[in-house]
Amino acid sequence: MVLNNYLKQLGFERSLMDEVDSSIPGTCVPVRVSQVQKESYFVTDGNREVYSEVAGRLMYGVDSPLHLPVTGDWVMAQVMDSSLAIIHKVLPRKTILKRKTPGKKVEFQAIAANIDVALLVQSLDDDFSLRRLERYLIMTREGDIEPVVLLSKRDLVAENELDSWIARVRDVSAEVKVISFSSETGVGVSAVNSFLESGKTYCLLGSSGVGKSTLLNELAGDEIMETREIRASDSKGRHTTTARQLIILDSGAMMIDTPGMRELGNIGVGAGIAETFPEVQELERDCRYNDCSHQHEEGCAILKALENGELDNDRFESWQKLRRESEFNEMSMLEKRKRDKKLGKLYKSVQKNNAKR
């Protein structure tokens, strides 16, 4: 297969070529998922967008819903005509953004795939929360995605206060890139625009109402996304954006808009937490005991750092809470896997016994 320009512009990478050639059926072509709504999908070849359905074999053959197509995925599809394509296969993902589904059950949901940079949007009003930012950072880093913080609605704070807002973000993540802007006055929007690179895929993440879709409209120079009309507080909690949609900007950068998330669970105790709390992680290594609970132990490096002010108390508490949460999630996942295995064995032995009869 030749790598045409359209695919290259959409971010298709050479490493996926082998996967394409070994795919069946033969009439399939690689296209990118541009929108997902409940059961319906749209794919694009960079030129046109086509409504698609997932082939039954893929739909019912996957062992986890995480393996079904999500926005940003590269898939092999049969384009029947200008109004229908059938998706047969999801190509290996470079990165995956996922979250725990809301509620007590420990289940994960894919948000978007093949994202290069996650744009973590918080507005400069009561939405601003460092604790929430930590959660987004963990989620992003666990997906192997580079995070960038966007502070929106800059018009709501005095210009001379801006540095102190940015400094607070730096307290949580010293090296992360921070861009502040206002879609209302236009200040900072060009800084966002010039940060975006052609051929790369970005994903807007953040609470409902922080101005993700408004920014996308500014960048596109057109009202392509629906945004919230009324600014009254009674409209809070209602999502304006309901689908995850990939938009190709004139600059060649691709942007995925998402509905605001109400709840953010974590994934594993993996790299995400360590990367987001490097200072705590480092201190922990100096504790005398490997299983130190950092409550009362002698030779606890964390307690010592808290005492002499080297470690921020809020950071420590946040780290503990997130760790407990992800340990709980991991445990539940393991339990579930064990249960599934046992159940699988049970089914097998029942089948065997039935066969004997």
Ligand SMILES: Nc1nc2c(ncn2[C@@H]2O[C@H](COP(=O)(O)OP(=O)(O)OP(=O)(O)O)[C@@H](O)[C@H]2O)c(=O)[nH]1
């Ligand atoms: N003051 C001010 N208001 C803004 C700015 N940008 C957006 N808004 C307002 O914020 C509200 C929400 O904007 P949206 O773009 O719809 O928010 P969203 O993040 O896409 O929300 P969901 O789609 O629900 O996740 C709208 O009423 C906008 O007019 C800004 O820079 N300054």
Ligand SMILES: [Mg+2]
């Ligand atoms: Mg929106």
Ligand SMILES: [Zn+2]
């Ligand atoms: Zn300790």
